[in-house]
Amino acid sequence: MTAERSPASASASASAPAPVLEVAGLARSFGAVRAVNGVSFQVRQGEVVSVIGPNGSGKTTTLNLLGGLLTPDSGEIRLHGRRIERLPAERRAELGIARTFQNGRVFASLPVADNVYVGQYAKLKRTRPFPRLRHLPVLRWLPLLAELLLALVQPPTVRREQSEAAARTETQLARFGTRLLPRADHRAHTLSYANRRRTEIARALALEPTLLLLDEPTAGMNQTETAEVLDQLLDLKAEGQTIVLVEHKIDLVMTVSDRVIVMDEGQAIAAGTPAEVRDDERVVEAYLGRRRAQREEASR
């Protein structure tokens, strides 16, 4: 697997930290439809970057390309300088990318606590020995069989690691106050929609990710719920979490983002601080249509 480092990271100057994520020339088509048509941007450590745009502009496809659900037709994605665009989703998660999904994906038949537990399972060292062998064909059976044996025998080291994981699970659940903790052993499908989405976020955070990708985390939520999510995002931001966020709710985007990228028809038509983007003509045009923009222009 190639792990090319870009010259930029090697000679990073002391002033600007190397970007966590670099996207260059990303493109992906479905048949004749060019869903993403040449998108480039960077995300620095601790930044919250939002991607907005009208329906069908390619936001979710971009996020799926970042997360590994899709591979690009062309273009590069670098995580800490390392090219990842050909890696499968699970590999990217191992490298530190966690994500949530547009309609929310939880392990519906598992209790909430297990959902979060699975989120951190990949990082357990004692329970999952020989992590490097897992990427090799045939040899991957060594760690798998070891894992099987450990599940059967469960020596003290493993049991200790399991209780540590359980403790971490509680911490993650506590982040959501009284929403999830009291329901820790309820099966996820019994939860309200909002709580399911929270569970999903908790699972993503359990990975302790370098980069968090959120796909419309407040979709379907009412004002109060959205406000709660906003608070949590601000908390995460304060903790230094790097986030790429796809959202429709402009208020939330403007409040939480350091930078905003606006997409339309597969391309990034504007990028900058929230203020810069809000006043950008092209953005208004994209959202509201050219004639309306012209009418407004004419009526000034």
Place this chain on the structure above:
Amino acid sequence: MIDTLLAGIIHGNTYALVAIGLSLIFGVSNVVNFAQGSVFAAGTMSGWWLIAEQHWPLWAAIAGVCAFTAVLGLAVNLLAVQPLAKVPPIAALLATYAVSVVLDNLSQVVFGPDTRRFPQALDTLNFHVGGFRFGTLDVVMFAVSVGCILLLGGFLKFTKYGQAIRATAQDSDAALQMGVPVGRVRNLSFMLASALGGLAGVLVGMYNSNISPSSGTAAGLTAFTAATLGGLGSLPGAVLGGLALGIVEAFGISYWGAGVDNLIIFGVLLLVLWLRPGGLLGKVPLISAEPLTGTFLGGGRPIRLRWWQALALIGVAAGVVPWVADDYQLTTGTQVLIFAILALSLTLVSGSAAQISLGQAGPMAVGAYTSALLVGEHGWPFLAGLFAAGLAAAVVGTVLMSPTWRLSGHYVSIATLGIGAVTVAAILNLDWLTHGPLGITAIPPPSLFGHQIITPTETYLLDLTVLLVALGLVVRLQKSFLGTVWSAVGADETALGASGLRPADYKALAYAVGAFVAGLAGSLLAHQYSYLDPTMFSPELSMLALTIIVLGGMNSPFGAVLGAVVLVGAPEVLRMAQDARLLTYGVLLLLLIRFRPQGLWARRA
């Protein structure tokens, strides 16, 4: 050469005719309709009856058969598919399998089991190319296939109902919102596909000339391979796939003899699934739908036995039963135990991880043969043979299944079907190792520390011990962190991948454990029967294992045992209801899936 090619095309055509219906239904309802073969067979038998007994002219008989099978198809949809539209398609697959069992047995009850001669209403010898002769019938069949594509294609493209069908196939929810009468559309598709199946039944019956009520299953499976080869959901693909399969088969038989028939057919199936699951002309959806409501069969929560309850049951099974029961009951008990172990092999992979395996007969066969050969012909001690059986089954199964795990949903299930069949076909053809069709005889009974285990009581206790070991293994694993990961695989693979875990790895691990357990069951079987041959490990065996856990509760190890008691033990009690036995089994399975999919030993989650 040309002759073989022609023979392949003509025979392939018979596959194509049945495959078209399969693909049509799959395209529209996203369901693998196991009952298509039975509808086809019903077409053959009713066609025979109309022509040979009622003396109708051919065209009238065809019209009658198509009307009859269309109604049958409608019934299948209304009873087994439509009510299960909201749950994962595997439910409908099992339901249609149940329907096929019912239909096949009804047919046998109505028509009797005899093989009959289908009247040759169309000429079969009036043309020739070189030495190869064919007839009007073959031309008609080809014309029907081509006509189907053209007519159906035109219908689908240009008529209102056709477009409604295509819309439903693409996105039924959207279609519903656009005012498309999705329910009626699905009914129509089923009726069309089944009428086609009936027509195929008449033509192919004439072609084969020997017909009987039990000839549907094989036709269904082969047509299924043809449809998969061409691309499930694509009508031209079904025809193309059928022809291609026929040609490959004809040449394969030409070079290697017809003993490799099944190897070719299921080998092709596997290659398609591994290399190009979409088939020649179809497409596999890129991103699976997001399952927010929980899986269908894993949705039940097993009732937990408390330790003292479990101990009490074990006490009864081990201490009381051997005293109370007579030899016949104990012998029945050993069959129950062996099949409980086989069913247990499914709990982790098909229950927790929701990878429905339709081919557990494969690893069971590997285990049986390994144990028989090592202990019987090489003098290994029984316990070593038992363990080796499990190990061999696990290794062989893992190797064969490894390309399959990146698929999901019913593609995995189809692949397991293929693996089961290929394993048995390989055993049949590897004469130098397995004695092929001759089978293995004089397999010694199990021997522990010099004592031979031959009485029913001893055999029962041995099997019970192995069951308890297997139960211990499965329960321990299910309760461990691995069990949680496996359940996560079953719940949502995509989310699992996003958490940094490779679903394929865990599916493979669950399957390996299951195969090991199946191998143990195979070893016990071999040493009890003292005789083995490949025909014992049929698709029916695999389906029985699956039915047992569906009945007992897919997630529940104890449910596997309970299911075995009911499905293997009870028929012994029900020996009086001779004819109705298989029928009852089919009806029971259908009712279960419809009304209590979580099984007996589970609460609805």
Place this chain on the structure above:
Amino acid sequence: MISSKRRLLIGALTTTSLLVLAACGEGSGTSADGTGPVYFGVSAPVTGQYAEYGKFYKQGFDLALDQINADGGVNGRKVKLKWEDSQSDPKQSVPIAQKFVNDKSIIAELGDFSSPASMAASPVYERNKLVQYGFTNSSPKFTLGGQYMWSPGISQATAEVQQTDELAKFGKKVAVIYQNTDWGKQVFEIFQERAEKLGLTVTYSSAYLPSTTDFRPLLIKARDSKPDLVYDIGYDNDAAAILTQAPKAGVTAKIFTEQLTATGIKLAGESAEGALTTATWFPNSTEPRVKAFTKAFKAKYGHVPGAFEVYAYDALTQLVHAAKKGGATRQGVYQGLKSSADLPSVQYGKFRFQSDRRPADPPTPVAVIVKNGEQVPAEG
């Protein structure tokens, strides 16, 4: 609450079924105490994919029963059968064996149809000293299962050699296709050996799965090898399919089948004309025993008997004969089979068993050919 109720229910169900099993298990019918009917157990496929053969068995058995009981049964006691549907499935034939063995009124067992079903059950019969009469199990390995495994089917080693000798009269170059089963394979191997001795050339050979319905690719290959004869080692159903399909494949050589009886001829219709086989009996035979049997069969069922009906008829009459000779007990039947020199048989006339529990000196089959829908002796 609900859960513990359910536990109770399950527990009750399990216990009840065990008790019901126990009740059913109590032997039914009278023991062999010298009065009441004499019972034979039948393990055969009544339902399932082999049900056809179970039906043939029943026809043969029922005709035999009519005659046996009209004749006074066994020493004045009526003869009756206890049928169990095994579906020819070893999973079922084994418990059935145990059931029969438990039932003291049963003095011998008939069946099963397929090798796996019979051979899996053999250990049970052998251990409990109940004669297992596998009258359609021609695998040589069957009788090796124990002292109590008997088969009136002629060993393939003998029968196939005889058939090959007859076949040689009709051609020197033979294309062979054979069922890929234990039976088919063994027969083919015996054929090969004998053919070599006789100087025949095997121009082409191939196995086929018993479920095969389309023989065209094989027949084309066979045709291309330019044989005098196409030889099929299969049953009536295969023979019929091959006879029907051979002209389509352009086969002009004569067709010789291992087995062809009225069943197959009916299936093949006009294509059966000219088909060759060998038989120790055929419906038009002038042998008085065959004539009587065919007449009685036609009278009862309205059509001419095929192979399996005869096998069944013969099997039951033989067991009854043995019971008459040795006594209507399990050991009696065993001894009767061992010591009788004149067991009745429509197929072979009178015969006795040799020490390997197969018929001794069976008659040489004759070649027959289908003419006008019936089999008549053929000239090579």
